[in-house]
Amino acid sequence: MSAYPPTSPRFWLSGKRHAEQDRFFRQTLETHGWQEGDEQQWQAAWVTGMPPKAAFKEASPSRVMNHIPGNAALTVKSRLHAGLSALRERTRRHYGDGHANTQRMNFFPRAYEMPHDYPALIEDAAAHPEKRWILKPTNASKGKGVQVLRDPTTASLTSNWLVQEYVANPHTIRGHKYVLRLYMLIASIDPLRIYLYDQGFAKLASAPWSPDDIDNPFSQLTNPDINALNLDAEVPVEFIDLDRYREWLREQGHDDQALFSQLHDLATLTALSGVDAMRERSQQDEADPRGCYELIGLDCLVDDQLKPWILECNLSPSLGTCAKPEHGGVIEEVVKGDLVRDMIALIGLDQPPSETDTFDASTLAAEREHAGGFVPLYPAPDVSRYLPFIGLPSLADYRLADDQYAQTLSFKAHDVSEIIEGERLALYHHTSGKYFQLNDSAALIWLLASEGEPPETILEHLHVASNGQVETRSLENDLWMTLSLWWQHGLLAPSDGEASTSIASTQTREPAQTWRSSLFFDQRYWSISAPQGPVAKQIAASLEPLLETTKQAPNESLHILESANGFCLSSDNRIIRSHLNLNEIVPAITQFCLTRTARDQHLVLDVVLLSRQEGHIACMLPAEGASAQALATLESVAKQNGLALTRGARLSLSAPTLLEPLNLPLEEADSAFLFQEHSDCVGLLWLDELNAANTQTPSSLELLGALLPLAIEEQSGLSPAALTALQYFSQETRSTVLASTEIEAITLWLNKTPLLPSSQAAV
Known part of the structure; x- marks a missing residue:
C-alpha cells in the first residue's frame, strides 16, 4: 500500500536514450505507485544526458533531478583532468612533492588538451620516447574516436581532443586487458555526500593484450560497443561482476581489500576535484542542491602492480545489458537493476518528501540506513583524511560534521x-x-x-x-x-600540523630555452629562433644545409613560437602560419622561404626536382594526405639512379622551358648534386592516384590546373605574363601522371627522358 496521498507522484523520462536506459527506474517507481508524467508534471526526473537549463530551476527536495549542474567538471575528459591536476598542484604546493597527501593524488595519467597543450605534449614525448599515448574526444562516449597514437606529434590541433598518457603495463585476466566499471553516486553537493556501489564489472577486451599490438582496438580498448564488432572473437563482450573479480584476485594471491581501499580513495578524491565547479554552476543555474544528485560511471584501469588509475567519468552510464547471458549478461542485468533500486531508496524517492530543510547527523544516518549496496565514502568517519583536499568545506558540510x-x-x-x-x-x-x-x-x-x-x-x-x-x-x-x-x-x-613550512615551487612548465641560428637561402639571410628541444632538433636536422653561423645582418627574422594552438611561425611582427604541429613546422618554414624568392619577371614553382647535369624533372606531389608516400617514392627513385632531390625552382617568364633550382633540402635526399644554373626541364611528373587511374597522358589544361596552386609570383595572384609562361611550360614539357607507389613505372618513364639514359635505368 502506497504511503503517498491519492494523487500519485509523477516521473519524467527524457533525453537521448534507449528504453532500456529507463527500464529499472520506471519499474522501481511504478511499484511504489508512481505514474509517468512529462516535463511540466514531475516529482522525479530521469534524463539521459543533460536536461534543459530551465529544468534545474524546478529542483527542490520535492522535485528531484538526476543531474547536478556543472557535472561536466567530472564527465568531460579534459575538465576532469584539469580539475584533478589543479587539486594535485594545490596539494603539492601546500605539502611538498614527497608528502603522502601529494602521493595520494598520483592516480590519473598525464594528459594534454588540444590544441593549447600541444607544445607541452611534444616536449614530454621527446623526453620520454618510451611512453605511449591515447587520443580521445573530450566529450564522447562508447569509445567513439578513441585511438592509440604511435606518434603523439601527429595529434589533431583541433579543439575537443585530449592526448592522454597510455598506461602501458595493464593487469590482465586470462591475458586480456580489462577496465573496472564502478558506480559513484553524488547524493548531494551541499552538504556533500558521496557513495560507491559495492558491485560493478570488469569489462574485458575481446582480443589478448600485447604491447606490440598497438593498432588493434580489440586488444587495446575495452568498450563494449567497440568489441562487439570483433567478429573473430569467441566472446566479443564479456563482463565479470566484482564479486567474482575479487574472488579471482584472492585466488591469484592478491590483496583485493587493498586494491578496493585505493579505489574508494580514488573515487572520493575524484568527486572532490569537481565539487567547487558544481556548486558554482548550481548557484548560477538557481538549482537547489537538495533536489539534484548524480550517478556516474567510473572507468578505472588496474596496472600490473595492482595500482588503479582513473580513466574517465561517464555521464548517464549505460543501464542496458551489453553482454550475452552466458558471458555475464545475466548478472549484469541483476547488478544494474539492484543499483537503480538502491539508488532510488537512498535518494528517498520511495518515501514521502522530507518536510525538514536541514540535513544533520540524524538525517545522514537515516540516509545510510537506506543505502543498500552503496558504500559511504564521504563524509568519512575521519574527516581529517580528506580535509587537506577539501580545503574549506561548505557551511553545510561543516554543520554536518562540526564535531x-x-x-x-x-x-x-x-x-x-x-x-x-x-x-x-x-x-x-x-x-x-x-x-x-x-x-x-x-x-x-x-x-x-x-x-x-x-x-x-x-x-x-x-x-x-x-x-x-x-x-x-x-x-x-x-x-x-x-x-x-x-x-x-x-x-x-x-594548517593541520603536517603542511610544509615553505611553499614548494609550482609544476607549471617553464618556457623552453630559445635556440637561435641563421638561415641562408637564395642570397638572403634570416635569423631564426625556436624553442630548444624537439622543435629545434627537427629544424636543425631538416634544414641543416641552409643553417650557418654569420655576423651579417639578417634581411628578416623568423620565429617559431608556442601558442594556445600548437605552434606559430612569425616573421618580425607578422604571423605567417598558426595551428602548426611539430611535423608541419619545417614545411611551413620552407613554404615561406619559397614565397620570398620570387623576383621580377620570374615565377617560383613549389615542386620537387629530380636533377642531373642533363636537366630536371619537375615533380608535382599529391595532396597532403598522400604527399609523404610520394616523397618516399621519389627518394627511392633518386637513390637508385644517382639523382639529386631538392625542392623549389624558379621559372623565367622569358624562357619558360628552363628551370633554376632553389635547392631547398628534403629529408634523406642526396645533397651532393646542387645546381645553381638554369637547366632544361626535360619532364613533368604528376604523382596523383586519382588521375593516374584515369589516364597517363594528362592534357595541358589539367597540368596547368595542377601547377597553378604551386606557382608564386611577387604580387598576389598571377599576372597575365606569368599565366602565359606557365601555360607554355605545361604544353611544351613532356609529362605523365602516375600513382605515387609505382616506383617501377616511374623509373621506366624516366628511362625515356634525356635525364636517365636507358642503360642506367635500375628496374
Whole structure:
C-alpha cells in the first residue's frame, strides 16, 4: 500500500536514450505507485544526458533531478583532468612533492588538451620516447574516436581532443586487458555526500593484450560497443561482476581489500576535484542542491602492480545489458537493476518528501540506513583524511560534521602582507595582486584565522565582540562568507600540523630555452629562433644545409613560437602560419622561404626536382594526405639512379622551358648534386592516384590546373605574363601522371627522358 496521498507522484523520462536506459527506474517507481508524467508534471526526473537549463530551476527536495549542474567538471575528459591536476598542484604546493597527501593524488595519467597543450605534449614525448599515448574526444562516449597514437606529434590541433598518457603495463585476466566499471553516486553537493556501489564489472577486451599490438582496438580498448564488432572473437563482450573479480584476485594471491581501499580513495578524491565547479554552476543555474544528485560511471584501469588509475567519468552510464547471458549478461542485468533500486531508496524517492530543510547527523544516518549496496565514502568517519583536499568545506558540510571539523580545521596566511594604519587593517595578496580593506569584524576573523584558530573559536570571539546581540547562525554565515572569499583568492592555506613550512615551487612548465641560428637561402639571410628541444632538433636536422653561423645582418627574422594552438611561425611582427604541429613546422618554414624568392619577371614553382647535369624533372606531389608516400617514392627513385632531390625552382617568364633550382633540402635526399644554373626541364611528373587511374597522358589544361596552386609570383595572384609562361611550360614539357607507389613505372618513364639514359635505368 502506497504511503503517498491519492494523487500519485509523477516521473519524467527524457533525453537521448534507449528504453532500456529507463527500464529499472520506471519499474522501481511504478511499484511504489508512481505514474509517468512529462516535463511540466514531475516529482522525479530521469534524463539521459543533460536536461534543459530551465529544468534545474524546478529542483527542490520535492522535485528531484538526476543531474547536478556543472557535472561536466567530472564527465568531460579534459575538465576532469584539469580539475584533478589543479587539486594535485594545490596539494603539492601546500605539502611538498614527497608528502603522502601529494602521493595520494598520483592516480590519473598525464594528459594534454588540444590544441593549447600541444607544445607541452611534444616536449614530454621527446623526453620520454618510451611512453605511449591515447587520443580521445573530450566529450564522447562508447569509445567513439578513441585511438592509440604511435606518434603523439601527429595529434589533431583541433579543439575537443585530449592526448592522454597510455598506461602501458595493464593487469590482465586470462591475458586480456580489462577496465573496472564502478558506480559513484553524488547524493548531494551541499552538504556533500558521496557513495560507491559495492558491485560493478570488469569489462574485458575481446582480443589478448600485447604491447606490440598497438593498432588493434580489440586488444587495446575495452568498450563494449567497440568489441562487439570483433567478429573473430569467441566472446566479443564479456563482463565479470566484482564479486567474482575479487574472488579471482584472492585466488591469484592478491590483496583485493587493498586494491578496493585505493579505489574508494580514488573515487572520493575524484568527486572532490569537481565539487567547487558544481556548486558554482548550481548557484548560477538557481538549482537547489537538495533536489539534484548524480550517478556516474567510473572507468578505472588496474596496472600490473595492482595500482588503479582513473580513466574517465561517464555521464548517464549505460543501464542496458551489453553482454550475452552466458558471458555475464545475466548478472549484469541483476547488478544494474539492484543499483537503480538502491539508488532510488537512498535518494528517498520511495518515501514521502522530507518536510525538514536541514540535513544533520540524524538525517545522514537515516540516509545510510537506506543505502543498500552503496558504500559511504564521504563524509568519512575521519574527516581529517580528506580535509587537506577539501580545503574549506561548505557551511553545510561543516554543520554536518562540526564535531570533527572543530578538531581539525585551521588555516595559516599564505603569501599575504598585513598593512596596518592606526586601528585599520588591510591585506595585500602578492600572488593575485588582490587588496582587501577589512572592517572590524573581518579584521578580527583574519587575526584569529591566520594564527590557526579553528572556526569554533573564531565564532566564540565574534559572539563576544557582538555582545550577544547577533544570532549564532548569522555570525556563522558571515564567518563562512569571509573565509570563503579569502580561500577562493588564496590568502589562506590549510594548517593541520603536517603542511610544509615553505611553499614548494609550482609544476607549471617553464618556457623552453630559445635556440637561435641563421638561415641562408637564395642570397638572403634570416635569423631564426625556436624553442630548444624537439622543435629545434627537427629544424636543425631538416634544414641543416641552409643553417650557418654569420655576423651579417639578417634581411628578416623568423620565429617559431608556442601558442594556445600548437605552434606559430612569425616573421618580425607578422604571423605567417598558426595551428602548426611539430611535423608541419619545417614545411611551413620552407613554404615561406619559397614565397620570398620570387623576383621580377620570374615565377617560383613549389615542386620537387629530380636533377642531373642533363636537366630536371619537375615533380608535382599529391595532396597532403598522400604527399609523404610520394616523397618516399621519389627518394627511392633518386637513390637508385644517382639523382639529386631538392625542392623549389624558379621559372623565367622569358624562357619558360628552363628551370633554376632553389635547392631547398628534403629529408634523406642526396645533397651532393646542387645546381645553381638554369637547366632544361626535360619532364613533368604528376604523382596523383586519382588521375593516374584515369589516364597517363594528362592534357595541358589539367597540368596547368595542377601547377597553378604551386606557382608564386611577387604580387598576389598571377599576372597575365606569368599565366602565359606557365601555360607554355605545361604544353611544351613532356609529362605523365602516375600513382605515387609505382616506383617501377616511374623509373621506366624516366628511362625515356634525356635525364636517365636507358642503360642506367635500375628496374
